[in-house]
Amino acid sequence: MKGLWNRLRNGKALWSAYRNVSTLTGDDLANETIFTHLREFAAAPTGPVSLPAGLIREFNASQKRARGRKKFRFGVGALFATIVLFPSLAYAGALPTSVARVVQRIFNVVSVPIQIPSVATQSGQSDERGQTAPTSVQHGSDSESQTPGAEATETPSQETSSKTSETGNSSSEPESTSSNTLSTEIKTQITTPDGVSGPSGSSDEGDLVRGDLVQGDLVQGTVSGSVGVDTSGSD
């Protein structure tokens, strides 16, 4: 019975406290006459005062620091975008080709060169390390089927043709000077390691190469087909 009475009393106290809080508006202090003099003291006018010089100095220094922080954050953001964000987007193909090309140029300046696939496919250029672009590889064995868009890349492909002939990838050479160069290289290739020039005896492909080179007018079509075989044989 006593416990119940205590609970009721506590409940009543709680209810009373709740009513007090809910009826408090915060304005009870504003109308209180006890604080009249205190308010007068708080609101008393002051004479003209100027900002202390030390505070002005600190204010200017703080603003300068804030500007520095802002510049630093901007720089970090720009660096991140240049090195990580834009190259990643360009590599994923999420950027337009023109933007991707710019990104590739900038990235090649600030870091190691990269090859963005979309940019390489569009231009058909081979990169600086001598790798042939995918489109030029497809058309490398047939000079007649070169795409019109690849005209601008003829010169670099001619330059690299002598290198690619060694590795098995060849491009067609319509001019006789180039074919002479090629034939010289091919002769070098079919020369046996012990210095004896001529067919190896067991290789029909070697015979075919030598015969075609003698005729001259058949160099273009035949060389491109047989160099790969000969190279694999020499390996």
Added chain:
Amino acid sequence: MTDQGIEIYRDGLDATLRLAIKGDEACFAELWRALNPRLERFLYAQGAMGDPPASDVASETWLQVVRDLPRFKGDYSGFRSWLYQIARNRMVDAARAKSRRPIASVDIDEMDRWATLEDLAVGVANRTEIKAIIEKIRGLPAAQSEVLMLRIVADLSVDETARAMKKSPNAIRVLAHRALTSLREEIGSDGQ
């Protein structure tokens, strides 16, 4: 000043605050002139007298404000809450430092030196009554005393006081109500 006049004044200070955050020195000076007198009086009344004096604590407060002002986000009301929050923290720091190197305590008569500041237009007769009420308020529990000082001397609203003390507005109302009840009882018993 009418309510409308106060509203216009506060709108103007909002704009002043925005310019001060951007680095306008004149606007910051205006803010300082508007807020520093009450801040110093709050610190005096709250008990930051003696060593270090209230003006030193106020200077420390403003230095902290200046350092963090570029990062401040909010309006003039929020700025006032923030200012008094920093002032409370600096006051606690000063009290801790004072406890580490104890000095002779300074009583309420220290307020007499306010007259030498020549910044108060309070009559000498009223000054005694002001001292008496401040003594009574300082005799209350710390939280209640602080609420009264912030509400009356610093002229903060309930919400601003709540933000400055990191409590809910209802808690502030309850504290103010209890403080007022206690003061009335004390003054009534003194009168008898």
